[in-house]
Amino acid sequence: MEIIRKGPYIMESKKAYLFVTCLVDNFFPQVAESAVCVLRRLGIEVEFVEGQTCCGQPAFNSGFWQDARTVAKRFLSVFDREKDGFIVCPSGSCASMVRIFYRELFEEGDKEYGSAVNISKRVYEFSEYIVNVLKETDVGAFYKGRVAYHGSCHLIRELGIREEPIRLIRSVRGIDFVEMKNYDVCCGFGGTFSVKFPELSAAIVEDKIQSIVESGADTLVSTDMGCLMHIGGIISRRNLPIRVMHIAELLASR
Amino acid sequence: MEIRKLNFKKNSVRALGDKTLQQALHYTTERFTSARERAKREFGELDNLREKAREIKRRTIENLDDYLEILEENVCKAGGKVYWAEDAKGAVDTVLDIARKNRVKLVVKSKSMATEEIELNRAIEGEGIDVVETDLGEYIIQLANERPSHIIAPAIHKTKDEIARLFSEKLKIPYYKEPELLVGAIRERLRATFLRADMGVTGVNFAVAETGTIIIVENEGNARFVTTVPRVHVAIMGIEKVIPSFKDAAVFLSILARSATGQKMSSYVSFITGPRRNGEIDGPEQFHLIIMDNGRTRVLGSEETRETLYCIRCGACLNACPVYRKAGGHSYGWVYSGPIGAILTPQLIGMDRALELPFASTLCGACREVCPVKINIPKILIGLRRRAVENGFHKNVKEHLAMRIWRFVVSHTGVYDILTSLLYVLQHPFKSDGKLRSLPLFSQWTRYRDLPVLKIPFRKRWKRLTVNRGPRG
Numbered sequence: 159m160e161i162i163r164k165g166p167y168i169m170e171s172k173k174a175y176l177f178v179t180c181l182v183d184n185f186f187p188q189v190a191e192s193a194v195c196v197l198r199r200l201g202i203e204v205e206f207v208e209g210q211t212c213c214g215q216p217a218f219n220s221g222f223w224q225d226a227r228t229v230a231k232r233f234l235s236v237f238d239r240e241k242d243g244f245i246v247c248p249s250g251s252c253a254s255m256v257r258i259f260y261r262e263l264f265e266e267g268d269k270e271y272g273s274a275v276n277i278s279k280r281v282y283e284f285s286e287y288i289v290n291v292l293k294e295t296d297v298g299a300f301y302k303g304r305v306a307y308h309g310s311c312h313l314i315r316e317l318g319i320r321e322e323p324i325r326l327i328r329s330v331r332g333i334d335f336v337e338m339k340n341y342d343v344c345c346g347f348g349g350t351f352s353v354k355f356p357e358l359s360a361a362i363v364e365d366k367i368q369s370i371v372e373s374g375a376d377t378l379v380s381t382d383m384g385c386l387m388h389i390g391g392i393i394s395r396r397n398l399p400i401r402v403m404h405i406a407e408l409l410a411s412r
Numbered sequence: 413m414e415i416r417k418l419n420f421k422k423n424s425v426r427a428l429g430d431k432t433l434q435q436a437l438h439y440t441t442e443r444f445t446s447a448r449e450r451a452k453r454e455f456g457e458l459d460n461l462r463e464k465a466r467e468i469k470r471r472t473i474e475n476l477d478d479y480l481e482i483l484e485e486n487v488c489k490a491g492g493k494v495y496w497a498e499d500a501k502g503a504v505d506t507v508l509d510i511a512r513k514n515r516v517k518l519v520v521k522s523k524s525m526a527t528e529e530i531e532l533n534r535a536i537e538g539e540g541i542d543v544v545e546t547d548l549g550e551y552i553i554q555l556a557n558e559r560p561s562h563i564i565a566p567a568i569h570k571t572k573d574e575i576a577r578l579f580s581e582k583l584k585i586p587y588y589k590e591p592e593l594l595v596g597a598i599r600e601r602l603r604a605t606f607l608r609a610d611m612g613v614t615g616v617n618f619a620v621a622e623t624g625t626i627i628i629v630e631n632e633g634n635a636r637f638v639t640t641v642p643r644v645h646v647a648i649m650g651i652e653k654v655i656p657s658f659k660d661a662a663v664f665l666s667i668l669a670r671s672a673t674g675q676k677m678s679s680y681v682s683f684i685t686g687p688r689r690n691g692e693i694d695g696p697e698q699f700h701l702i703i704m705d706n707g708r709t710r711v712l713g714s715e716e717t718r719e720t721l722y723c724i725r726c727g728a729c730l731n732a733c734p735v736y737r738k739a740g741g742h743s744y745g746w747v748y749s750g751p752i753g754a755i756l757t758p759q760l761i762g763m764d765r766a767l768e769l770p771f772a773s774t775l776c777g778a779c780r781e782v783c784p785v786k787i788n789i790p791k792i793l794i795g796l797r798r799r800a801v802e803n804g805f806h807k808n809v810k811e812h813l814a815m816r817i818w819r820f821v822v823s824h825t826g827v828y829d830i831l832t833s834l835l836y837v838l839q840h841p842f843k844s845d846g847k848l849r850s851l852p853l854f855s856q857w858t859r860y861r862d863l864p865v866l867k868i869p870f871r872k873r874w875k876r877l878t879v880n881r882g883p884r885g
């Protein structure tokens with residue numbers, strides 16, 4: 159798969175349009191608030207494009223491309239109102255949907271193709287944006303805790319972003335970063351997989367839980383709330399003394 | 413071949429409950445994975461060669477008919493015979509035909525997924541001919557009357573104890589606790605069998621078009637026996653096994669063992685060009701090569717999924733796959749398992765029978781990351797899901813309806829707002845401790861996990877952030 163990694167795009171880099179994702183918007187609004195806070199701290203003018211809902215990934219991954227296309231078209235029309243500027247997204251998974259899979263959903267010759275290509279170049283995952291575009295690793299955060307990092311599949315293997323979040327986490331003051339075994343192995347969430355094959359999904363996450371516990375961390379950080387909802391759902395069910403946290407929340411704390 | 417619907421989900425739930433199997437899966441996949449990683453560290457060229465290998469496969473598959481013709485010509489020149497089999501039945505009939513003509517009484521086989529695919533053993537036995545698998549793992553599953561549960565380690569689901577018992581029960585070999593003693597006893601048996609056999613059947617790892625040479629890669633030396641001792645050698649290959657030249661073979665041999673077991677090179681690599689020639693002291697009198705389609709040209713016909721045919725059956729994707737690691741090979745229901753099975757099986761035996769397989773993946777991409785020919789398995793999985801939905805195989809009414817509703821809701825901001833606000837209120841009775849522990853319609857989630865509660869959405873908080881310049885900001 160082609161991984162589009164361009165050098166800092168010629169765009170007005172002081173402005174970022176937030177693509178909050180439907181999951182964060184409805185279940186974890188504090189993640190988006192934290193992202194706003196961190197970006198503002200870095201001197202970025204954050205904009206929120208009204209009318210955004212979902213990028214269409216659930217339907218795309220489930221094979222319902224017709225439905226995915228309808229929703230994606232809407233996404234494109236919402237974000238295409240501004241022709242320029244970074245679109246920043248607190249999810250590696252949703253960012254890869256727009257950056258990589260929109261180009262499969264729409265073919266050359268489709269009316270939306272040009273817009274899909276344009277937007278795919280503008281969209282950045284949150285940590286990628288800070289490290290690779292803004293060239294910052296220290297955002298002035300402070301956090302007291304032993305922190306382990308779970309690398310989400312789409313972030314690592316679709317977007318090719320491995321080191322960026324780790325560099326950000328390591329730069330947080332007061333932090334005790336612990337390496338976690340198999341940090342880059344799937345947690346078993348897999349979107350609709352988690353409800354279509356709940357037994358397997360729950361069995362896969364067991365290994366992740368074990369790695370977290372073995373690492374001795376009291377906080378688990380990741381870039382994707384899908385994974386964290388899944389892993390955190392188990393942690394919560396068992397009352398394990400581990401806090402799950404989006405990287406934006408970690409970076410916002412001081 | 414039985415025409416049965418595969419039942420992945422049911423099988424996988426059963427597999428999850430089998431403690432011994434879970435341990436075996438964990439142990440084997442970890443061992444293979446770390447061996448591969450070590451090989452990758454020690455051999456810096458792996459990634460370059462993967463790219464090269466992919467390019468060779470691409471070129472070959474795009475011009476498959478040409479290369480197959482060249483292969484046929486050169487096998488014949490070397491004194492071999494070539495047969496074309498359209499399907500499993502054609503391949504099986506050809507083998508039986510050759511066996512009958514040569515009055516074969518005992519067939520020895522080396523490990524081959526192609527012969528598993530066509531269920532050759534059953535057909536040979538049906539003819540009243542004895543057939544013995546000589547790869548230890550295959551021998552075990554032949555005696556147990558099972559299917560391979562891993563492409564390169566077919567019997568990983570069996571424990572030492574089960575194996576020892578199986579051999580003592582079926583072959584009257586004394587029950588040995590120590591694997592070395594057991595293997596020694598089996599080897600003795602097999603040696604005697606080799607000497608009596610009249611026909612050897614093998615698969616093919618690579619078939620070199622320019623010379624008509626077939627290459628067989630193995631670790632036990634049994635395939636070399638199978639191809640040298642009996643009078644007749646029959647090799648069976650899928651059409652995708654051809655490669656243009658010996659130079660290409662060097663690339664594949666450098667990556668196959670490393671990807672499969674982490675070895676630099678397998679213990680035995682046999683290059684076989686035709687039957688025994690005048691003056692040679694060993695080798696078979698006849699060499700037959702069966703080139704089999706069995707659904708592969710259908711795969712070839714689809715640009716979207718064609719690269720499925722690049723697979724060199726190294727098994728690396730199985731070891732890397734979180735789903736395979738839990739579900740095990742038998743859950744996939746047919747001969748090929750893991751990520752490659754999930755994409756190959758529906759294409760070879762039909763979506764109607766293997767509908768669940770493309771969906772049984774988290775799309776984590778670990779398979780693609782280790783695949784020596786870089787097959788984009790997640791992309792093919794999604795493509796097959798789409799095919800399942802658009803061609804009417806995926807008939808789950810509830811899911812179709814849910815998608816329709818979801819599409820409508822997320823396409824209309826007003827409806828989206830009203831619905832989320834409504835759910836925000838409706839969730840109250842289900843809340844406990846700020847979480848949802850069980851929720852009608854979401855029981856598949858809440859059976860195992862708590863669900864977070866809906867909050868006042870960000871889109872409604874944004875205004876406030878704009879005015880105040882943010883919280884904690």
Ligand code: SF4
Nearest residue numbers: 723724726727729783
């Ligand atoms: S798909 Fe790739 S990794 Fe999997 S068995 Fe085939 S060659 Fe190996």
